[in-house]
Amino acid sequence: MSEEQAAGAAAAGAERRPFYDVLEKHNLAPLWESLHDLVTTAPVTAAVPFKWDYDVVRPHLLEAGRLITARQAERRVLILENPGLRGQARATNSLYAGIQLVLPGEIAPPHRHTQSALRFVLEGRDGYTVVEGERTPMQPGDLVTTPSWTWHEHGNETDGPMIWIDILDVPLVALLGSGFMESSELERHPVARPAGDSSARYAQNMLPVDWRPASRASPIFNYPYSRSREALATLARNGAPDPCQGYKLRYVNPATGGSPIPTIGTYLQLLPAGLRTAPCRSTDGTLYVVVEGEGESRVGDVGFRWKPRDIFAVPSWTWHVHEASGTAVLFSASDRPVQEALCLWREERAPAGRAA
Secondary structure (H helix, E strand, C coil): CCHHHHHHHHHHHHHHHHHHHHHHHCCCCCHHHCHHHHCCCCCCCCCCCEEECHHHHHHHHHHHHHHCCHHHHCCCEEECCCHHHCCCCCCCCCCEEEEEEECCCCEEEEEEECCCEEEEEEECCCEEEEECCEEEEECCCCEEEECCCCCEEEECCCCCCEEEEEEECHHHHHHHCCCCEEECCCCCCCCCECCCHHHHHHCCCCCCCCCCCCCCCCCCCEECHHHHHHHHHHHHHHCCCECCCEEEEECCCCCCCCCCECCEEEEEEEECCCCECCCEEECCCEEEEEEECCEEEEECCEEEEECCCCEEEECCCCCEEEEECCCEEEEEEECHHHHHHCCCCCEEECCCCCCC
């Protein structure tokens, strides 16, 4: 802008200021002053690329276990706050995430809420979650879901800590003004079905003959890592990797083919040793959890070295590249199902040879 143009704009602004002051008193505002901030030429987010190092998080989590019980806290969790979204309990624009600890002998008491949740197990074996009266064991790498408004509790009858990452659609539910929560007066929710019942009914490529889903959430609460990992290994043996994703599968609701949680997409991908993915970006901000292996990711202008149980955020519409030192497996979650349902999701892949 030239000096003459700048002077003209300043004069026009001064002339309009009294009018704007009147509008403000009536809770009105001129769109032309903010249009380019509201309707941008490309996605804009305050979220930034960031990695939470599990070796840093874990000691603080154990200290929390010393200071407060699971019952006192209701959920003993350290929130993963994106540095660009501090104070908002958000890891990405639309996802809340936290690391939860249940110590030996503890029960995280029953409650339910309209926010949908998933648990991806990081450490410990044979702890459990009870969802709507069905108990499911938890092993490292398992994906355990608690759909909207389902009673759920967690427990640990082993001699070691159980640690997992919680990922919820809290920001999205808050935006829509539809959050409800209810705590149970019971110490433990009554067991209504034997362990493995939902898997037997719905996870064998078959469904009960007259059953109809009552919601869009998956009737399966546990997606065992042993099965998911085997599926990835078979995929890797049978074909070439995708240039941007390696070998990547999405978790599905067997009744609908959609995501297990309608608002959160969940994925598992295998990166062969030495693979450097081609740069890509998409509109869904994504949270990654390293399950196996070591490697490095370039997210925008930031580079991360990662190892098992580390967690990192890739903001919306940010170029990123993954490179595995040896065979690696990454779990990821994003709001892609919501964006696809609203015809908003978009992906771009860089031409071969372009750096992220």
